Amino acid sequence: MNFQELDSFHNLAREQGKKYPKKRFLYEEIIKESGKHFTGIVGSRGIGKTILLKQLAVDFENAFYISLDSTSEINLYEAIKSLNENYGFRLFLLDEIHFYKDYNRDLKKIFDFLEVKIIFTSSAALSIHESSYDLSRRVNLKTLYPFSFREYLYFKENKKLPRLSFSDILNKKWQPEHFRQSAHFNNYVQGALFPFALEEPDIFTLLRNIIQKILYRDIPAIANLRVAEIQHIEKLISFIGKSAVDGINYSSVSRNLGITKYKAEHYIRLLEKAFVLNVVFPSGTNVLKEPKVLMNLPFRLLFQSLDEAIGGIREDFFIETMKMNSFKFNYLKSTRGTKTPDYLVDTGENELVVEIGGKGKGREQFKGIDKKKSIILTHSEIIDGIKRPLFLAGFL
Structure with missing residues (x-):
């Protein structure tokens, strides 16, 4: 040329x-x-x-x-x-x-x-x-990640609001203008975090096309895989997209797809580097290092309705937000029959125990968790005790 x-x-x-x-x-x-x-x-x-x-x-x-x-x-x-x-x-x-x-x-x-x-x-x-x-x-x-919630508001609503810290959220040190943005949050987690959503009304067709290009163009360009393996990866995405968040790891993917655990780990790693999946490892050193596998927003909605996927969408949002801001974090591994909060985050100032949920989420998960700051982030505008609105994490 x-x-x-x-x-x-x-x-x-x-x-x-x-x-x-x-x-x-x-x-x-x-x-x-x-x-x-x-x-x-x-x-x-x-x-x-x-x-x-x-x-x-x-x-x-x-x-x-x-x-x-x-x-x-x-x-x-x-x-x-x-x-x-x-x-x-x-x-x-x-x-x-x-x-x-x-x-x-x-x-x-x-x-x-x-x-x-x-x-x-x-x-x-x-x-x-x-x-x-x-x-x-x-x-x-x-x-370059998708829009943070804060960045989305800048592009969509022309509002450039100051960042918040976890300490600000815990101590209610946000501005009234931050809180007024809650009305935009549901639109954001349903796909508006992708810049093309600013111009394209049918984002899910484009998201399906992105998945297909990742599967049949990007991954083959970097990994020597057979056609059958690409089909396994496609089934893996569908399996995770249709499943609840808890219990999705290398072993469950291996078992449900009928592939080796080594293959499951390899495919998940490829999809993490292609920005389809997020892998979160457990806290501590004396636990089995099986990760919790989540999806990047909003790919889960290609396989479930918002009502069906809402629990996963909340956690997908939180994990993606942690990665966007380079926080060190792990999930808290529970023992059978007990409830444990979802995540342990190093905020740079202290370790913060985080529970993600709907507006009815309570404190029972925090029994036995002591000497650490705690927060419950709920998909609501409720401020009560350690409960704070989940959307405020979008300003971190």
């Missing part, structure tokens, strides 16, 4: 980037990156990675956008070398880099021999993480 063709795609990307004046919260973090290292942005399909790169192409005159998802027959190293030496571009924006066969080799070569900066995206985090050994000192990876 010659320069004229590449330049045509680049200019088209710039024109498209001008249509989106609002920036994701991660944008500021990315442009503040300094040093020689490259920046990698990983995240689900449909999350806004491409738009973010196109916005960078608009804001930086020395930047050049290349889509590796749609550009064929290109030698990446030679193309960047030519664009830098002959045309003066110094920042290269590489979209969906995992579709370029030898990206790992070429990124290393570019880093070692060219004086340029690279920001790249990928929907296949597994491929990037597995190659991070070679790229560990050369690439700083960042995850």
